[in-house]
Amino acid sequence: MLWRVAVRDLLATIRDRRTLNATIFMPLVMIPLLTLGLPFLMGNLIGGKQTERQKVGVIGTLPAPLRSMLESDVKSESGAVLRSGVTLVPVTDAMKAVQDGDVEAVLKPAQPMPTQAGGQTATLEVYGKLASMSSEAGAVGKVQNVVEAYNRSLTVDRLKTMGLDEQTLTPVRVQAIDATPEQARRSGMLAFLIPMLMLQFILSGGMATAVDATAGEKERGTLESLLVTPVRRSEVVGGKLLATTLTALISALFSVAGFVVTGFVVAQLRARQDGGSLASEMSSMMGGQLTLTLPGVLALLGIGLSSALLISALLIAISIYARSFKEAQTYIAPLSMLIVIPVIMLQFADFLNFSTAVYATPLIGSMIALLDTVKGTVTTPHALLAILGNLLGALLVSMVARRSFGREEIIFRN
Incomplete structure (x- = not known):
C-alpha cells in the first residue's frame, strides 16, 4: 500500500513537464554553466582586456625607455600577444579625462622621472577608476606591471656598472611545491559549491512532488478521498515521503552527472594545445574535476540519500500545514537559506577546524562531509556521522508529519 501511494504521487509528478525540466535538465545545464562557464567567461573578459589596446593619457614628460x-606588446615564444601595449595620448585634465571616458588612465609625473637607478626617487601619479575590475585588468594593471619592470631594469643596469649581476637582488629564491592531494587539487577552487548545488537540486527536485502531494491535494479536494480509504496514515505519509525522496534522488543523480560532464570538459581543455590561454586556465583551476574513489562514491551516495530523506520529510511536514500550493511554496522558501548560508562558511573551510560533533548536525554536517568527499579527505566516522544525523533528523520530522496527517484541524485547514 505504501508503494501504491508513492506510485500515485510519482505519476502526478511525471505528468508535469516543468517538474521534469527542474529535476533532470536544470542540473545538467546549470552545474556546467556555474562551475565551468562562469570561470571561462571571466577568463575571456580578463584576457580580452589584456590583449586590447587602451588609451592612456600623459601629462608631462616620460622617459623614452x-x-x-x-x-x-608582450608576446609568447610562438608570437601570440599575451599583453598588448597602450596608446599614449596627451591630456590636460587627468580627472576629467578619466571620468569622461576619453582615456582609461592618466600618467602624471610629480617630479622628473629618473633614467638610471641610484638618483633621486620620483613619484608617478596614475589616475584611473581603481574600483573598476575592468580598469584594474586593463590600463591600470598594465601600467603598474610596466613600471615595476622599468624599475627593475634600472636597478639591473645600476648593478652591472658595479660589476654585479641580476642574481644579487634575489640571494634566496623560493620554489613552491604543491603538496595538496591530487583529488583535492583537481576539485578546483569552486569545490565548495558542489555541496550547495547538490542539496539545492535535491530540494528543488523534491519540492514539486511534496507540495503537489500535500497542499496540492488539499486544494483539489483529493486528499480527503485518500484518507477515507482503508490505508493507515503512516502508509500515506511513508508513500508520499518515498515518492518525494525518489524525485529528489533523481535530481541529485543528474546533478552528479553535471559535475562529471564538467570534469570531462576540463580534462579536454587541459589536453588541448591552447590550454595555456587565460580562459582555459581559469576554467581548469576553478571548475575542477569530480574524481572519486569507490569509498568516496559510497560516501556520496549515503550522504545524498540521507539528505534527500531529511529534506523530503521537511517538505512533507511543511506542505501539509499549508492551505494551498502557493502558500506551501511561501513556507518552503526559507529552506533554501538553510542551504545557501553555510556556503559562506564553506568558502573558508581551509581556515576552520570542524569538531567531530559538527558532522552530526543535519544538513550542515552533510555539506561539510560532501566537501571532504569531493576533496578526497573524508573519513569513515565523519561520513557515518553525517548520514546518522540526517537519518535521525528525518525520523523526527517524519513523526511530526505523521502527527499532522492525523489532525483534522490541519487536514481540513482550508
Whole structure:
C-alpha cells in the first residue's frame, strides 16, 4: 500500500513537464554553466582586456625607455600577444579625462622621472577608476606591471656598472611545491559549491512532488478521498515521503552527472594545445574535476540519500500545514537559506577546524562531509556521522508529519 501511494504521487509528478525540466535538465545545464562557464567567461573578459589596446593619457614628460615599454606588446615564444601595449595620448585634465571616458588612465609625473637607478626617487601619479575590475585588468594593471619592470631594469643596469649581476637582488629564491592531494587539487577552487548545488537540486527536485502531494491535494479536494480509504496514515505519509525522496534522488543523480560532464570538459581543455590561454586556465583551476574513489562514491551516495530523506520529510511536514500550493511554496522558501548560508562558511573551510560533533548536525554536517568527499579527505566516522544525523533528523520530522496527517484541524485547514 505504501508503494501504491508513492506510485500515485510519482505519476502526478511525471505528468508535469516543468517538474521534469527542474529535476533532470536544470542540473545538467546549470552545474556546467556555474562551475565551468562562469570561470571561462571571466577568463575571456580578463584576457580580452589584456590583449586590447587602451588609451592612456600623459601629462608631462616620460622617459623614452618607459614610453617604449608602455607601448610595446608582450608576446609568447610562438608570437601570440599575451599583453598588448597602450596608446599614449596627451591630456590636460587627468580627472576629467578619466571620468569622461576619453582615456582609461592618466600618467602624471610629480617630479622628473629618473633614467638610471641610484638618483633621486620620483613619484608617478596614475589616475584611473581603481574600483573598476575592468580598469584594474586593463590600463591600470598594465601600467603598474610596466613600471615595476622599468624599475627593475634600472636597478639591473645600476648593478652591472658595479660589476654585479641580476642574481644579487634575489640571494634566496623560493620554489613552491604543491603538496595538496591530487583529488583535492583537481576539485578546483569552486569545490565548495558542489555541496550547495547538490542539496539545492535535491530540494528543488523534491519540492514539486511534496507540495503537489500535500497542499496540492488539499486544494483539489483529493486528499480527503485518500484518507477515507482503508490505508493507515503512516502508509500515506511513508508513500508520499518515498515518492518525494525518489524525485529528489533523481535530481541529485543528474546533478552528479553535471559535475562529471564538467570534469570531462576540463580534462579536454587541459589536453588541448591552447590550454595555456587565460580562459582555459581559469576554467581548469576553478571548475575542477569530480574524481572519486569507490569509498568516496559510497560516501556520496549515503550522504545524498540521507539528505534527500531529511529534506523530503521537511517538505512533507511543511506542505501539509499549508492551505494551498502557493502558500506551501511561501513556507518552503526559507529552506533554501538553510542551504545557501553555510556556503559562506564553506568558502573558508581551509581556515576552520570542524569538531567531530559538527558532522552530526543535519544538513550542515552533510555539506561539510560532501566537501571532504569531493576533496578526497573524508573519513569513515565523519561520513557515518553525517548520514546518522540526517537519518535521525528525518525520523523526527517524519513523526511530526505523521502527527499532522492525523489532525483534522490541519487536514481540513482550508
